[in-house]
Amino acid sequence: MFDFSYTIWIVLIPFFAFLLIGFLGHKFKPVVSGIVGSAGLFTSWILSIFTAYKYFFDVGKIDGVYQQIIGYHTLWLRFSDTLYIDMGVFIDPISVMMLIVVTTVSLMAHIYSTGYMKGEKGFMRFYASLSLFTFAMLGLVVATNIFQMYIFWELVGVSSYLLIGFYYERPSAVAASKKAFIVTRFADLGFLIGILLLSYYTGTFDFLTLTSPTGPAIGTPPTATFIGMSVMTWAMILIFMGGAGKSAMFPLHIWLPDAMEGPTPVSALIHAATMVVAGVYLVARMFPIYVTVPIALQVVAWVGAFSSLFAAVIACTQHDIKRVLAYSTMSQIGYMMCALGVSGMGGHEGLGYMASMFHLFTHAFFKALLFLCAGAIIHAVHSNYMYDMGGLRKFLPITHITFLIACLAIAGIPPFAGFYSKDEILVAAYHHDTALFAIEYIVAGLTAFYMFRLYFGIFWGKKQDYHHTPHDPPLSMTLPLIFLAFGAMFAGFVPFSALVTSDRLAFDIHTEWIIAIPSIVIAIVGIGVAYMMYLKPTQIPAKIARSMSGFYTASYNKFYIDQLYLFITKKIIFNNISRPIAWFDRHIVDGSMNGISYVTNQASDKIKGFQSGQLQQYAMVFVSGVIALALVFIYLWT
Amino acid sequence: MFEGVPLSWFLVLSTIMFFVGVYGFLVRKNLITMLMSIELILNSVCINFVAFNKILYPDHMEGMFFTIFIIAVAAAEASVAIAIIINIYRRIVNIDVEKMNEMKY
Numbered sequence: 221m222f223d224f225s226y227t228i229w230i231v232l233i234p235f236f237a238f239l240l241i242g243f244l245g246h247k248f249k250p251v252v253s254g255i256v257g258s259a260g261l262f263t264s265w266i267l268s269i270f271t272a273y274k275y276f277f278d279v280g281k282i283d284g285v286y287q288q289i290i291g292y293h294t295l296w297l298r299f300s301d302t303l304y305i306d307m308g309v310f311i312d313p314i315s316v317m318m319l320i321v322v323t324t325v326s327l328m329a330h331i332y333s334t335g336y337m338k339g340e341k342g343f344m345r346f347y348a349s350l351s352l353f354t355f356a357m358l359g360l361v362v363a364t365n366i367f368q369m370y371i372f373w374e375l376v377g378v379s380s381y382l383l384i385g386f387y388y389e390r391p392s393a394v395a396a397s398k399k400a401f402i403v404t405r406f407a408d409l410g411f412l413i414g415i416l417l418l419s420y421y422t423g424t425f426d427f428l429t430l431t432s433p434t435g436p437a438i439g440t441p442p443t444a445t446f447i448g449m450s451v452m453t454w455a456m457i458l459i460f461m462g463g464a465g466k467s468a469m470f471p472l473h474i475w476l477p478d479a480m481e482g483p484t485p486v487s488a489l490i491h492a493a494t495m496v497v498a499g500v501y502l503v504a505r506m507f508p509i510y511v512t513v514p515i516a517l518q519v520v521a522w523v524g525a526f527s528s529l530f531a532a533v534i535a536c537t538q539h540d541i542k543r544v545l546a547y548s549t550m551s552q553i554g555y556m557m558c559a560l561g562v563s564g565m566g567g568h569e570g571l572g573y574m575a576s577m578f579h580l581f582t583h584a585f586f587k588a589l590l591f592l593c594a595g596a597i598i599h600a601v602h603s604n605y606m607y608d609m610g611g612l613r614k615f616l617p618i619t620h621i622t623f624l625i626a627c628l629a630i631a632g633i634p635p636f637a638g639f640y641s642k643d644e645i646l647v648a649a650y651h652h653d654t655a656l657f658a659i660e661y662i663v664a665g666l667t668a669f670y671m672f673r674l675y676f677g678i679f680w681g682k683k684q685d686y687h688h689t690p691h692d693p694p695l696s697m698t699l700p701l702i703f704l705a706f707g708a709m710f711a712g713f714v715p716f717s718a719l720v721t722s723d724r725l726a727f728d729i730h731t732e733w734i735i736a737i738p739s740i741v742i743a744i745v746g747i748g749v750a751y752m753m754y755l756k757p758t759q760i761p762a763k764i765a766r767s768m769s770g771f772y773t774a775s776y777n778k779f780y781i782d783q784l785y786l787f788i789t790k791k792i793i794f795n796n797i798s799r800p801i802a803w804f805d806r807h808i809v810d811g812s813m814n815g816i817s818y819v820t821n822q823a824s825d826k827i828k829g830f831q832s833g834q835l836q837q838y839a840m841v842f843v844s845g846v847i848a849l850a851l852v853f854i855y856l857w858t
Numbered sequence: 859m860f861e862g863v864p865l866s867w868f869l870v871l872s873t874i875m876f877f878v879g880v881y882g883f884l885v886r887k888n889l890i891t892m893l894m895s896i897e898l899i900l901n902s903v904c905i906n907f908v909a910f911n912k913i914l915y916p917d918h919m920e921g922m923f924f925t926i927f928i929i930a931v932a933a934a935e936a937s938v939a940i941a942i943i944i945n946i947y948r949r950i951v952n953i954d955v956e957k958m959n960e961m962k963y
Contacts, residue, residue: 833962835955
């Protein structure tokens, strides 16, 4: 058996890079931290590629089944013989695939940032946080048990918070980082309760035990029920709530668009390719259990489908290019969730599972590419807004080509990566539930439309008067763009059905043209509409906006979800719960404590004269006491 | 040597010595005098020990041992006390106990 224990270093190297940059970075020039971070990650990347090669093509498969291997394992915290928490490296198809995704995108973001963040104040802090994030994300994907996953889950939350609030002098960035942290923390409350429920009833945290077909969760599930649903359903829905928070599913999505306040490489790495798919990964990791609780799986499917439609509609009306990309991310993650929700277990039944992981993989490439391109564009024109851009194709040729590739990939035009994965998702949805298929089909059209609205608006359209001629970014930034563009072009040819499947057995897929052709058609229709509306400045968009002004305004204002949250928190929760509790705290709790201290204070003030410092006075009292006691003993003690 | 002297005489003597000592400790302001009063109290106890031992348990020696022990301890205690008093005198040029009221609330 091949020894996978070296894989722990994939996780630990970024951690050491974080320590090195965080504690010693200020002693060197800023560029050193960039080199240390990138070099560390490069090592991790090489190790991940090696692991993937070894696992998928050499030793991972026994009798056609990919094995679940514990590469490294240590007892971390021991409470009793039955309650203990392990740390380790779990190697199976999805974790190896995630290792590749995380290290690749992270490496690209690291290299890109050496150019993008050049000269920024806090360059070292940026790299330290980036390394911390990478460490946490890698720890999350290789978790051997749900508690380790939860720990790293929170760590990615913290590092995301640090990076969103990177420009901490800007109030909007501070607000955005707080919002992201609080919303995801709120979701993680559900996650934690879910973990506790699950582990209480099954007696284990371990994924291997939990997902084994004869294990305590699947073989002999607990029979307890609560309000008409089995306890397992509740646990899985609550765990999904944590995943929904991290993956920005409706209605916990409100933090993601605001998280775009962070530097663009961070948006590419954390809020597009890696952290936000942690929720999908979580559901995929627990998938064998989800299959046994159809209600929870149904929730996953519908939340995913609704989020994808909801976000796609909003994305069509936004002007901030990073926000459009943020909503597009939310929409694509909805796709992945929906695919998991419509999947079954094993063979062709598990098509949705495979498609979801496939889409996660391809999406990481083209979405990271889109964000990095957006960074290059913002770098060139110093604005986030579409109406400040136009006609940039002459100035930014490399960015233009790579952005176009990414747009074609996300729109699902063959042979780019997005087509293959999206097609599999549509097939899976079609065979499961026509309503879900219809939603996803519409979303496919909307995706093509809003991406090409962006593309035409930025690179074609009316030329703006730029303060200085925009130009392509330096090599350190274009190199990742080109690399990821290759990923976006060719990632679709990876034979996922032979590598990553629900039961870890290979199965045959074939393109179902009856679904593939309509999906290409609707993508082309979307592109065509965008072409007509945005290639040259026309009056059509304004006319359409006016003809459905109510809907347009609602979509432009993100359907007032933020306002709804503010109303619920500020008007209802603050006034009716927080204020009375604060009053109780100040007046009753603090009051009684203050009362006790006041009484003590006054009493001691009254009797402190007793301690006069006069030795003979003390002696007098002592002697009087002795005499009094003596009299008591002599005359009263009978 | 003290054949025929009843026990009560010794006890009366030691009681008088004890209360003279207590009175001196409580009333006199001079630290040296107070120290002497303490010696009086200790010695009255010694007399009690010796008298009880001699008259009630002539074949035991514990009372004698305790007395010698007390004398030794008293000597040590007196030397420490005098050292403290000398230090106090050097500091405030006074050995009046009422002036020594620094340690109060």
